[in-house]
Amino acid sequence: MLNEVNSRIKNKIDAFTGFVVKEFKQIYRDKRTLLVLFGMPVIQMLLFGFAIRNEVENANVMVLDASQDQVTHELINKIDASNYFTVKGEIQDYDKVEGLFQQGEIDEVLVFEADFARKLQRGERPSVNVITDASNPNLAQLIQQYSSAIIVDFQQELADEGQPQKSGIITNTNMLFNPQLESVNLFVPGLIAVILMLISTLMTSISITREKEMGNMEILLVSPLRPLQIIIGKVLPYLVLAFVNVLTILALAHWVFEVPFRGSYSLFLAESLLFIFTALALGVFISARADDQQTAMMVSLAGLLLPTVLLSGFIFPISSMPVFLQVISNIIPARWFLVIVRSIMLKDVGLLMIWKETAILGGMTLLFIVLSIKSFKERLE
Amino acid sequence: MKPISVHNTHKSYGAKEAVKGISFEVHEGELFGLIGPDGAGKTTIFRILTTLLKPDGGEASVLGLDVVDGYREIRKVVGYMPGRFSLYQDLSVEENVKFFASVFGTTVDANYDLIKPIYSQLEPFKDRLAGALSGGMKQKLALSCALIHKPEVLFLDEPTTGVDAVSRKEFWQMLHRLKEENITILVSTPYMDEAEQCDRVALMQDGQILSIDTPERITKTFNNKLWAIKTENKYQLIQLLRSYKYAESVQPFGEYVHYTDKREEVQAEQIMEYLKSKGVINPTVVAIAPDIEDTFMRLMEQEENYE
Numbered sequence: 263m264l265n266e267v268n269s270r271i272k273n274k275i276d277a278f279t280g281f282v283v284k285e286f287k288q289i290y291r292d293k294r295t296l297l298v299l300f301g302m303p304v305i306q307m308l309l310f311g312f313a314i315r316n317e318v319e320n321a322n323v324m325v326l327d328a329s330q331d332q333v334t335h336e337l338i339n340k341i342d343a344s345n346y347f348t349v350k351g352e353i354q355d356y357d358k359v360e361g362l363f364q365q366g367e368i369d370e371v372l373v374f375e376a377d378f379a380r381k382l383q384r385g386e387r388p389s390v391n392v393i394t395d396a397s398n399p400n401l402a403q404l405i406q407q408y409s410s411a412i413i414v415d416f417q418q419e420l421a422d423e424g425q426p427q428k429s430g431i432i433t434n435t436n437m438l439f440n441p442q443l444e445s446v447n448l449f450v451p452g453l454i455a456v457i458l459m460l461i462s463t464l465m466t467s468i469s470i471t472r473e474k475e476m477g478n479m480e481i482l483l484v485s486p487l488r489p490l491q492i493i494i495g496k497v498l499p500y501l502v503l504a505f506v507n508v509l510t511i512l513a514l515a516h517w518v519f520e521v522p523f524r525g526s527y528s529l530f531l532a533e534s535l536l537f538i539f540t541a542l543a544l545g546v547f548i549s550a551r552a553d554d555q556q557t558a559m560m561v562s563l564a565g566l567l568l569p570t571v572l573l574s575g576f577i578f579p580i581s582s583m584p585v586f587l588q589v590i591s592n593i594i595p596a597r598w599f600l601v602i603v604r605s606i607m608l609k610d611v612g613l614l615m616i617w618k619e620t621a622i623l624g625g626m627t628l629l630f631i632v633l634s635i636k637s638f639k640e641r642l643e
Numbered sequence: 644m645k646p647i648s649v650h651n652t653h654k655s656y657g658a659k660e661a662v663k664g665i666s667f668e669v670h671e672g673e674l675f676g677l678i679g680p681d682g683a684g685k686t687t688i689f690r691i692l693t694t695l696l697k698p699d700g701g702e703a704s705v706l707g708l709d710v711v712d713g714y715r716e717i718r719k720v721v722g723y724m725p726g727r728f729s730l731y732q733d734l735s736v737e738e739n740v741k742f743f744a745s746v747f748g749t750t751v752d753a754n755y756d757l758i759k760p761i762y763s764q765l766e767p768f769k770d771r772l773a774g775a776l777s778g779g780m781k782q783k784l785a786l787s788c789a790l791i792h793k794p795e796v797l798f799l800d801e802p803t804t805g806v807d808a809v810s811r812k813e814f815w816q817m818l819h820r821l822k823e824e825n826i827t828i829l830v831s832t833p834y835m836d837e838a839e840q841c842d843r844v845a846l847m848q849d850g851q852i853l854s855i856d857t858p859e860r861i862t863k864t865f866n867n868k869l870w871a872i873k874t875e876n877k878y879q880l881i882q883l884l885r886s887y888k889y890a891e892s893v894q895p896f897g898e899y900v901h902y903t904d905k906r907e908e909v910q911a912e913q914i915m916e917y918l919k920s921k922g923v924i925n926p927t928v929v930a931i932a933p934d935i936e937d938t939f940m941r942l943m944e945q946e947e948n949y950e
Contacts, residue, residue: 273748280745477729484693484723485746642695
């Protein structure tokens with residue numbers, strides 16, 4: 263009796279192992295899939311990585327100089343002399359700033375306070391407003407950083423010449439159109455989300471629907487295999503591959519692009535695993551509903567990948583979206599994953615601070631699993 | 644307990660009724676054939692019996708297990724080869740067989756004796772991908788995979804469609820060998836000449852069974868004299884015979900036309916006379932023994948007239 267139970271369990275394990283081995287072989291033999299699986303993360307990483315590392319070159323600057331004294335002139339000349347900026351001219355009226363940016367030819371406006379030189383001499387702290395067009399947030403931030411650096415440098419020179427110690431220039435930065443600048447140049451979290459979606463959701467949904475399309479499912483159903491065995495057998499290889507990809511991206515980010523990572527690696531990996539589960543469950547759900555590979559691909563790409571790129575906060579900050587899209591972004595799993603990963607990577611927060619997002623992801627995963635099991639057809643109709 | 648029992652089973656796809664109240668039973672160790680043209684409802688019956696479709700009405704059972712309630716049990720003990728090649732084309736011959744063995748909780752070695760006569764022919768190509776096999780080879784591989792767990796009932800949906808004549812013959816020889824192992828086999832085919840290979844056949848048309856019997860007995864129900872007629876111009880011959888006032892049926896069969904007459908007693912000369920009177924030179928008219936195809940055509944015609 264016990265032997266029989268044992269051998270039955272052994273059979274089940276053998277069947278499952280056989281399934282997973284078969285799946286790995288199929289992935290290994292499909293060179294196109296392999297290319298997507300391993301080439302895509304690296305290519306995307308390099309593309310985004312180098313796009314972000316764009317140096318500032320000849321950014322166009324407009325000046326509003328209310329002081330018109332020697333110090334401001336020197337500073338403006340210094341900025342103009344650098345390779346990074348070209349001073350295009352002066353304006354007199356602050357109201358024109360927004361119009362200038364809208365025309366799109368000016369990248370930065372420097373606003374000098376009145377009585378600039380006199381205030382410096384009196385030991386006060388006159389201010390420069392650095393206004394940038396943050397509709398391109400990465401560029402805007404870079405320009406600000408460069409300008410600030412030049413101003414700090416200039417101040418250093420003044421100090422060397424014997425300016426009073428207490429005085430100094432205050433640099434106020436001001437970004438128009440996207441003040442919070444939420445899409446900081448940490449593209450890695452967004453990229454991880456996109457790649458995991460691609461591998462976990464797209465690949466699993468395609469590979470399951472392929473079995474339907476090729477008729478394999480017809481024989482698999484007329485066998486002792488249970489739906490759960492089939493699903494897990496299909497999903498497990500992609501879980502492993504997706505996790506390998508997370509590690510690849512992390513390695514590239516760390517060694518090639520030197521992206522800072524402040525938080526805990528184990529928490530990060532655990533959250534990534536959770537997100538992989540979410541994506542896999544979604545893939546299974548799609549394949550349970552779609553009858554052929556093409557439908558699965560369309561749904562995965564148009565219905566998931568695109569929103570993941572556009573609405574998750576990866577490229578466009580959620581706060582600068584219309585309210586309608588902000589509401590929609592709530593149902594996009596990547597949105598929550600991005601919050602989690604950015605918090606871990608940038609702010610070194612613990613699970614306590616991101617439990618809400620984690621719970622939402624967990625809930626979504628559970629929902630998709632239940633939905634997929636419910637819609638998995640044990641028959642052909 | 645019959646290995647297969649179908650009683651008044653119905654199945655519709657939307658408004659189209661694919662199976663219209665079919666009943667038949669298959670005995671243990673029998674090689675039973677469903678014979679009929681495409682669209683007769685053969686595949687639907689296979690899918691109902693392999694638990695892939697639920698019948699809309701009536702009962703169907705395999706090994707005493709109801710196809711709806713007992714579907715999990717049925718799936719463990721039957722072998723199924725769908726009409727379309729459904730193995731993994733990107734796995735090799737050996738990998739496919741091993742995979743299906745593991746799925747059914749067995750090994751290739753455990754049931755090697757059963758599949759040996761078939762699989763041994765494939766072994767020289769065991770490392771070839773299944774997708775690169777010829778049609779006949781694919782069918783042998785699919786049969787090996789369907790047999791790997793020594794099923795009690797084997798369902799083969801059009802196993803010889805798209806296979807060359809030699810491979811078809813070999814395939815039937817294998818089925819006869821399996822019968823000796825006491826495996827009950829339900830097989831379907833659109834080829835009439837294969838009907839004679841079965842112990843019993845059900846002739847199907849348009850979702851209904853026209854007749855169930857041994858091929859010999861079905862042929863015997865053909866109760867008229869059958870003539871095979873040949874002339875230079877087959878098309879003209881058909882036209883002439885169809886317009887002949889005594890003509891009962893006219894069916895083209897290869898280079899001949901099979902013909903039956905309404906008259907009780909008719910001689911070859913009488914038919915020849917008629918054809919000559921219409922200007923046909925040198926017609927050949929021979930009395931022949933009807934085969935199952937003639938019988939099936941006749942049954943189909945009667946069915947159409949009845950409707």
